[in-house]
Amino acid sequence: QKEVEQDPGPLSVPEGAIVSLNCTYSNSAFQYFMWYRQYSRKGPELLMYTYSSGNKEDGRFTAQVDKSSKYISLFIRDSQPSDSATYLCAMSHSTGNQFYFGTGTSLTVIP
Amino acid sequence: ETGVTQSPTHLIKTRGQQVTLRCSSQSGHNTVSWYQQALGQGPQFIFQYYREEENGRGNFPPRFSGLQFPNYSSELNVNALELDDSALYLCASSLDRVYEQYFGPGTRLTVT
Numbered sequence: 001q002k003e004v005e006q007d008p009g010p011l012s013v014p015e016g017a018i019v020s021l022n023c024t025y026s027n028s029a030f031q032y033f034m035w036y037r038q039y040s041r042k043g044p045e046l047l048m049y050t051y052s053s054g055n056k057e058d059g060r061f062t063a064q065v066d067k068s069s070k071y072i073s074l075f076i077r078d079s080q081p082s083d084s085a086t087y088l089c090a091m092s093h094s095t096g097n098q099f100y101f102g103t104g105t106s107l108t109v110i111p
Numbered sequence: 112e113t114g115v116t117q118s119p120t121h122l123i124k125t126r127g128q129q130v131t132l133r134c135s136s137q138s139g140h141n142t143v144s145w146y147q148q149a150l151g152q153g154p155q156f157i158f159q160y161y162r163e164e165e166n167g168r169g170n171f172p173p174r175f176s177g178l179q180f181p182n183y184s185s186e187l188n189v190n191a192l193e194l195d196d197s198a199l200y201l202c203a204s205s206l207d208r209v210y211e212q213y214f215g216p217g218t219r220l221t222v223t
Contacts, residue, residue, distance in 0.1 A: 101155070101156075
């Protein structure tokens with residue numbers, strides 16, 4: 001079983017839609033949860049990070065962590081064509097010296 | 112403020128050869144992590160260097176080795192290249208708060 005599972009998609013939505021991206025994980029020791037956006041042939045770009053459980057909002061993006069279910073989500077409101085990219089979830093232990101990424105979900109927002 | 116840079120951009124090597132990839136961390140960052148990203152996959156953690164010492168390692172064989180210099184730039188060395196080593200190699204730097212990583216554009220390595 002992989003440490004982190006993420007549906008690769010692809011996911012295609014109309015402009016303005018609410019997008020929900022999800023990851024599940026198996027290791028209850030994970031404490032830090034990150035979301036990255038990666039455009040084609042570029043390095044990942046950090047969108048948001050959360051420590052332990054709870055919600056965090058930044059503009060159109062909301063990250064949720066449910067440690068009891070080992071489930072994390074990223075919501076994108078009012079999606080834009082410029083949001084079209086691959087979204088990667090990542091996790092680490094409290095020591096922060098090893099990181100585990102999901103496979104990535106490919107998102108296309110259609111104008 | 113200069114971001115994370117990597118060199119070279121692309122590289123083609125033959126199976127069995129050795130390769131060195133380079134990374135300059137973002138100004139002021141003292142931690143560098145290296146990742147391997149195969150096509151269509153998420154990045155796989157190779158190792159992390161903090162203040163010139165290896166601080167964590169993923170499930171990669173010893174032929175993957177690294178180095179961090181006093182200016183916090185870093186190298187990834189891969190010996191005895193195999194076809195499966197073909198991938199995008201990413202480095203990411205951070206300052207102590209290691210979960211807040213900033214990635215470089217990557218080096219695309221092709222092994223033939």
